[in-house]
Amino acid sequence: MRSPRLRLTAGLLLAPLLSGCFSSSGDDSSSDSSGSSEGGRLRVALAFQPTENYSPYGEDAFSLSRLGVAEGLTRLDANGTAVPALAESWRSEQGGKSWLFTLRDAKFQDGSDVTAEAVASALAHAAEAEPAPAAISGVKLTAEAVGEDQVKVSTADADPVLPLRLTNPSLAVFSEKAYGKDGKVNPVGTATGPFELTKTTGDTAATLDRFDDYWGGRAQASGIDARFVSDGTARANALRTGDVDIAEAVPVAQVASLDKDTVHEINTARNTSLYLNTQAGVFKDAGLRAAAREAIDPSVVARGVYEGYAEPAQGLYGPALTWASGKRIEPTGRAKAADPKAKSITIATYNDRPELAEAAQVLQQQLQKAGFKVKLEVRTYARLESDLLAGKFDAAVVSRNMMLDTGDPVTVLASDYTCDGSYNLSFLCDKDVDKLVAAAQAESDPPKRQDAAMKAEAAILGRDAEIPLVHLKVVTGIGTSVKGALLDPYEREFVGSGTRR
Template sequence: MRSPRLRLIAGLLLTPLLSGCFSSSGDNSSSGSSDSDGDGRVRVALAFPPAENYSPYGQDAVALSRLGVVEGLTRLDANGTAVPALATSWSSEQGGRSWLFTLRDAKFQDGTDVTPKAVATALTRAAAADPAPAVLSGVKLTAEAVGDDQVKVGTATADTVLPLRLTNPNLAVFSPKAYAQNGKVDPVGTATGPFELTKITGDTAATLDRFDDYWGGRTQASGVDAKYVSDGTARANALRTEDVDIAEALPVAQVASLDQDTVHEINTARNTSLYLNTRKGVFKDAGLRAAAREAIDTSAVAKGVYENYAEPAQGLFGPALTWASGKRTEPAGRAKPADAKGKSITVATYNDRPELAEAAQVLQQQLEEADFTVKLDVRAYARLESDLLAGKFDAAVVSRNMMLDTGDPVTVLAGDYTCAGSYNLSLLCDKGVDKLVADAQAESDPAKRQDAAMKAEAAILGTDAVIPLVHLKVVTGVGTSVKGAVLDPYEREFVGTGTRR
């Protein structure tokens, strides 16, 4: 038995949305002032290399956000509320079908001004992307410039959470020169964030420099040197040997061997779940999906794999989302488990988060005890994502932050579990689920919206398209010389204007 870990963030103030909040090992404010370490560069090790050449319309947008490169009209605060970013204020019109955003004075990293026309072009390009960003699943978005400092953003139907939706990194704003005629977007030197992406070394590294004209003030670090290190043990070793200053997603197996002053954990809305392919193969049969669910002991994953850095899943929305527990209902209409009869299945996962491969091995044993024949396929996420989305596996063990897209629970359900969802790993297409998600999307009152989301959750779980395994904490390694590292429950921020060493 490994020794207990030091719980460095115990006692964080509970918020209405998350039992965790933005935290840092120093001042994270935009002071704009220099200090004795102001010329230093911060070295970071990230787990997930770019899978789409830094396209802002997929998962790579999160990396651009975490490195401080991009921003949109709004951003999420610790309470999951949309607050100003490139827009200083906004108001709704036409019952939520149209929103008017007033822009602040800001510059792109190429030196040009952020104008209403440039913002409208950026949002229009995102809305036309193929495949559509997950945050726009089921949403027809339009944007147009209004006067000298405003942008009107519209949707085909009322969208009461549009300011939340616009916090998503997929809807970041780039200068006009970033957009090529073939639909590609070049983020090098064209964004608006505090750090400018200046050099890309394939999918292994990136170099970023301070953007001196950032509207929020100059960063205290002169730049960021990012390495993409898929192997979790290698990330921990790089932190231990001081080759990097900050390392994300540390394996729990490595925590005991690190200086406890460098280990920081935070509650998140992240789950690890088993997604079952409902469109083709063995798990097209609802009875066999039920058999898989019955075979799985989630406590073995929580204790044996995550060593209590997670707890057995209660549903899609875990205990970090404090509003969810009192609204949960039991799934209805589940099929009766069928006899697996030795049916062969392939379970995929990725090794960028090292616990996933181990969790897949535990599930393999449990499923084989239920008379499935199980083959594992473990790759780096960058080489797995396209096959996951294409449904080339019977099942997949995936870690997903349920509030990453917008901070709105309904939006992630639309993107992950509806017929038109663009990150629908289970390939689920169920009319009943789609109706309940649509009903939830129509709710504007926050409490009623949450109630509707939980009804949709129950229907989704009733299909056994997904089997939630555990709710996670994320462990980040921060060198003792580093100040201002950002610990973000939404996992969108990693370095900020106050990050320095």
């Protein structure tokens, strides 16, 4: 591992090479560089490239949300509560099996009205998507228009957290024009947010212009020039040299190179964990998974890699979720550790978050010391995701926000750890875990739902399907001229109608 001083020096040497790489491409970028009340264009560097041509049904949906392009019926506030977005209000019916949402007066970016029929159609498209969006994995969701301004959303079973599910960016609403016969969705000029996606340049850049008819009022910035920059050092250098106004996910090794007034950190529900493939390969053996767990010291990762911007993990739910520590119970059903006997394993990770590759190096050393032979596979997330979901590795070091999908602690359990989960990186399929997750999903009382989630957590950790390493803080770089940038613990919002420079 390189020392922090060496990493910083390398970053500074790269700075001249990056000059000019982030110049604004919008039509009005030169008309207001000072940032008046009309607002200059914002230049942002995001960490993750679009992997699915901006499809709203996968990870790209979060880019559309962070850039203020798309929105759904509800959104999450800072407390993790569902609050109005395209829906002004809602109420439960039929014991929670259906919910009636009343829409506000709003327009799509193509000029058409947001109607009950359009919203119902958009939700129906999402429910039919393959694979299903993580927020509705295992949920049979239907939607129908009720008059001009109400939509009834129903589920096969009572769902007490449906308004939270609908906050997920994968359930954003687009105009009928967006939906092609081939099942693909084109978000260019068809969403409802304060910024309209007007141009994309492959997976490297996007141009957005202010949507003047946004129901929440005109955005203060005239537009956004977004670049997708996997290299964390490049993002930090672009901020430091003034080539961008906001940089997502600044690597901790680069923090010292930035003006302290541009560094903003926030506790999140994000973890870095080692996911073990329980379905195939070496870690199909529970004893070898236990051996891996016993070999790993998360405190070394927290101290040596994250340099104070993380703490050793206590479980799936970190300190940003204050209720978790008082409810945690010991993992159940753990196997006895077996002798690795020099078995070879491949650990995959991605370098969009630079700390992950360094964390993987630490784990490589610890596991080799315990008797494993360890190979690392490091790519960008865009190049890794398909193989990751196909189970082509023995293990993976992944950063995951446990509240990203819905703001509900149970939903992520269903998507990540059940037999039918759509983002099950451990390929865990255990009937007892599924039963505990189902019991948690059925609880409508929030404290009891949390208790049930912790029982499921104990079972998941007891299978050693995942070895939590650290709970993270996220560092965002924000230029001193920028006002109103969003620091979101759920990592769904990045810029909004009030963001300007």
